Amino acid sequence: MSADTLHNSAHGHDHGHDDHTHGDHGHGEAPHGSLRGYMIGFILSVILTAIPFALVMTGKLDGTTTAVIVLAMAAIQVVVHMVFFLHMTTTAEGGWSFLALLFTVIVIVITLSGSIWVMYHMNANMMPSPAAVTETMSQQ
């Protein structure tokens, strides 16, 4: 930053215009994919989709293990799509799109975990479970 400031003050007159050149390399170029990139993304996606479906449909492993694997594969596949299909990099658009993504992820995590946490306790404290209701009804 300091080197940049010094550089700019050295060319005092150009200062205002120097800053504009970032538009040429920052925004003009869109991220490009390659055939290889799309194929890698596609094959990884197929694998990461087929395994969870196979595990759930055959029921080979116990419930908890399957759930963990299914969720982990989904998370990996989201990253695969982001990298190979949406061409997400930390430097695209001068880092702003990555920053927006990061912000969104934080908000999503707060929304999801907050809702599930609060509402789970509300449910547990406030509402009789359907099983309990049926029991009471059959007793009456």
Add this chain to the structure above:
Amino acid sequence: MSAQTFEATANGETPLFYEVEEHHHPEGSSTMLGFWMYLMSDCLIFAILFACYAVLGHSYGGGEGPKQLFELPLVALNTAMLLFSSLTYGFAMLTMERPGASVRAVQGWLIVTGLFGLAFLCIELYEFSNLIHEGAGPWRSAFLSSFFTLVGTHGLHVTVGLIWLVTLVAQIGMHGLGQANRRRLMCLSMFWHFLDVIWIGVFTIVYLMGVLG
């Protein structure tokens, strides 16, 4: 910053506190970033719908749950359709980026993408009509209300994407692959791949985790 101001004043120049001139950005240079911002806000809509489903997804109201209602082979087929459409859209973009790209080739890949998208929509509507036929419509239970809202919103996005795609096929047919049309194709590309990312969440959380129990 203060050092710069000081130095500038010492040289006998007026320090520049703010810029009076407008920035000269080339037309459409900020479209991709702006569209990405839109996608992120769309992502928040889906996050809220996922949260609703997570909260209400076990309130069956004495009716049937995911285990009885969902047909995984159909969902797997649907997932394949969307994944293929993502790949073929990628091919459309690669064809477009090639120097001297032919409009016909790009249109061809777009139409293939559109057909996969249409197949996805038809399968989803078939599933919905089956559920409603079985008496498991969105009015039946909180679980089904949140299910239809979440999956329906995704389906609505795919429908809008399809309309946009058809529009662009006509557009590039009439005006060729100019700078503006390339930009539009890139926006739709992001939109389309984004819908596939949302679908990963849908088939994992709603269908697979639902059937798992």
